[in-house]
Amino acid sequence: MGDLPALVERAREIGSRISQEVNEGKSVIIIANYDADGICAASVLAGAIQTKRGRVIVRIVPEISPELLNQLKEDNHDLYIFCELGAGMAEDFEKVLGGKWLAVDHHQTTNDELAIKNVFNPFQFGFDGGTDASTTSLVYLLAYEIDRSASDLEWFTVVAALADRQDQSENHSLLGLNKASLENVLNHKVGVSVDLLFFGRETRPVHEAIATTTFPYIAGLTGSKDACLATLVSCGIQTKDEDAWRTLADLTADEKKVLVDALIPYLTNSTQAESALGQIIGNVYTLLKEDEHSPLRDAREFGAILEACARMGQPGVAVAICMGDRDQSLHEGERMLANYRQALNRYIRTLLGDEERVTEFAKSILITGDGIVNENLLSPLASMLSSLSRFHGRVLMVKTATESGQFKISARKTPGSGELSNLGLIFQEVSRQCAGRGGGTKSSAGAKIPISRLEAFVKQVNSKI
Numbered sequence: 024m025g026d027l028p029a030l031v032e033r034a035r036e037i038g039s040r041i042s043q044e045v046n047e048g049k050s051v052i053i054i055a056n057y058d059a060d061g062i063c064a065a066s067v068l069a070g071a072i073q074t075k076r077g078r079v080i081v082r083i084v085p086e087i088s089p090e091l092l093n094q095l096k097e098d099n100h101d102l103y104i105f106c107e108l109g110a111g112m113a114e115d116f117e118k119v120l121g122g123k124w125l126a127v128d129h130h131q132t133t134n135d136e137l138a139i140k141n142v143f144n145p146f147q148f149g150f151d152g153g154t155d156a157s158t159t160s161l162v163y164l165l166a167y168e169i170d171r172s173a174s175d176l177e178w179f180t181v182v183a184a185l186a187d188r189q190d191q192s193e194n195h196s197l198l199g200l201n202k203a204s205l206e207n208v209l210n211h212k213v214g215v216s217v218d219l220l221f222f223g224r225e226t227r228p229v230h231e232a233i234a235t236t237t238f239p240y241i242a243g244l245t246g247s248k249d250a251c252l253a254t255l256v257s258c259g260i261q262t263k264d265e266d267a268w269r270t271l272a273d274l275t276a277d278e279k280k281v282l283v284d285a286l287i288p289y290l291t292n293s294t295q296a297e298s299a300l301g302q303i304i305g306n307v308y309t310l311l312k313e314d315e316h317s318p319l320r321d322a323r324e325f326g327a328i329l330e331a332c333a334r335m336g337q338p339g340v341a342v343a344i345c346m347g348d349r350d351q352s353l354h355e356g357e358r359m360l361a362n363y364r365q366a367l368n369r370y371i372r373t374l375l376g377d378e379e380r381v382t383e384f385a386k387s388i389l390i391t392g393d394g395i396v397n398e399n400l401l402s403p404l405a406s407m408l409s410s411l412s413r414f415h416g417r418v419l420m421v422k423t424a425t426e427s428g429q430f431k432i433s434a435r436k437t438p439g440s441g442e443l444s445n446l447g448l449i450f451q452e453v454s455r456q457c458a459g460r461g462g463g464t465k466s467s468a469g470a471k472i473p474i475s476r477l478e479a480f481v482k483q484v485n486s487k488i
Contacts, residue, residue, distance in 0.1 A: 025149030025199065031164060037125060037143055038168025041068075041102070045077035045169065049101035052080045054087070054108070056158075057333035058402070059186030059326040059341075061107030063179045064127065064162040066345035068104065071166035071173045083338035085399060086471075087112060092119045107158040110462050111451060113139050127165070129158045129187075130462055131447040145200065153447070153464030154191045155199025159183035163204065178212040178322075179345070180204040181308055186326025188238075188406065188467075195220065195305030205308075213322065214309040219271055219279060222324040224307065226316055228268030230255055233286075235364060237327075237403075239302040239410035241289050242375075246368035258285040290412065302410065317349070318357060328356040331363035334399045363400075370396050370404055386440075386488040388414055389481060392423035401433045402469060409435035416440055418488050420481070429459070429471045432480070436466040444488045453483045 044051060051072060055065035065081045072079040080100075084091065087109055095103060096119050103124040109116065110130040117124070127143045129152030137147045143165075145156035160180040166173035184190065184201040192198050194217055197205050205213060218224065221232040230251035233244055244251050255262050258281050262269060274282065283303065290302060308322035319325045332341035337359055343352035374380050374390055382389045396404060405421045408414060416439040422432045434446055447463035454461030454470035457480045461470025472480050 025145065025155065027148070027200070027203070030145070030148040030150070030200070033143065033147070034161070034164035035168050038165040041072070041104070041125075041165060042075070042169045044102050045072050045075050045079075048078065050078045050080075050099075051102045051104065052082060052095070052098070052100040053104045053106060054082050054084060054095065055105075056107035057083050057085050057338055057399070058107065059329040059333075060129075060157045060159055060183040062329045062333060062338065062341045062345060063159040063183040063186075063326075064106040064157075066342055067159060067166050067173065067176045067179050068106070068162050068169075069342075070176060070346065071169040074170045074172060081342055083333055083342065084108070087115075089115070092116070096120060106162060110144075111136065111460070113142055116141070127158055127161050129153075129156050129161065130464060131445075131451070132462065150199050151465070153466055154189050156201060157183040157187050157189060160200045160204050174207075177204055178208045178310060178312070181208065181213055182310075182322045182326045182329075185308060185323045186330060190306065195301075212311055214311050216307050216309070217305065218307045219282070220303055220305050220307065220323070221271060222321060222327065223318065224271040224321060226318060226320075227270060229260070229262065229271055229274065229282075231268075232271050237364060237367060237407050239290060240371060240407040241286065242411065243289055244286075246364070246372075254285055255282070258282070314349075317353075318360075319344075319349075319353070328353075328360050330403065331360040332356050334403065335359045335363050335366075336399075363403075366397070366400060367404055367407060370400070371407060374408075384417075384481075384485050386485055387418040387420055387434075387481075390419070390421045392421055394424070396421070396423040398423055398425045398431045401431055405433035405435050406467075409437045418444070418446065418484075420484070422477070424474070425471065428474065430474055430477050430480075431469070431471050432461075433469045434463075434467065434484075441488065449484055449487045453480055453487070456483065 053065045053068055055061035069079050069081050103120055105126045107128055109126040110128045110132040113136045125141050129145050136142055143161055145152045150156045163177055163180050184197055189201055190197055221236050223232040230248055233251040234248045236245055260278050310320055310322055313320040329341040340352050340355050344356050373395055380391045401423055409419045415437045418440050419437055420432055420434045422430050425431050445465045446468035450461035450463055450468035450470045454472055457472045457476035459470055459472030463469055
């Protein structure tokens, strides 16, 4: 456990700085990453500033480039707040923006950067940013300092942590700062129960709930409603009550046990049955303020909708949902999520259907998505593929060519791939040596490198795993 009092005190200092800028009528821009954590963080902070009638703009981007930094400078805001991106870029921020910036991020960075006062990072206080704290959990503390009514938004920290797969403790529970935030909202904003970890537990027919699961990716079932329905029928589970489809919430305990037994063979072999159970059973987090028939009621699905909107090119829809739009934006978000899942399922079927795209090394596997995979979907694709048992025991890397003429690479640890390796630090070091930029956490990382440096990059990463 890190030094929570010191972290909270630092949050007070930074929050007070933001509050002063707002009270003085200064212009604030929030630049956030286009994943669910970045969107939640931006929404929470913008909400607090707006409550104080502050001037704030939110911009959701996939990354920070020199061109974007120069454009931001030309926009001439008084304070630039980077959320969930920018680790390793403090020198660039200072050079272009002077002292008018803050970087709030949970990813690993250098000790020199952690010593900079404009950086707010959990590693500064002994928390592991990969498991203990999301960017939203940090931003919430800043928002609370700006406006005490931000306490109504603390449940966003749960959504962000789950979307970032930080539910790494027993039964997919939360740790560190994430756990502390959960305890503050438990039972009045968030409910927790142990159940099957499929989306749409209360809203979708059982076969559709299984078919739409993406983590874990269940080969033969994910993306196929017909196959899921056939599986239910074959194991004797009643799928309808009269004319109404039954949901997972309608199943009895005995029926759920039968369902689990039917799913295990799809996940792994019988010698790893216990590991398979851990993939599909665990803590379910219910957002009690959401309508019982809404897809947003499941905190994991809430995060999935935000991620889908942003990565499918509609980040404004995601922010609108966070800001409370449960009408048009939610409808659009559900449509985006369906398209997002279809695209990811299509990628997986195509990539795994072509063995020439799968290169195996002693410690890793490299999957080539060039010409197929949209770079904006590379990270969630890597997460899905890492859940497949065939890749367990080695680090999984997925790459695709970008529009800017580089390779983008996303990596994930898989079960049994080794606890000692720190992917984030490895990617940070090796990408820099290969004239690129990268980083991440212990278990997940990403990089962009010149196409000509791919062989050297992969060779060096493998030597350090």
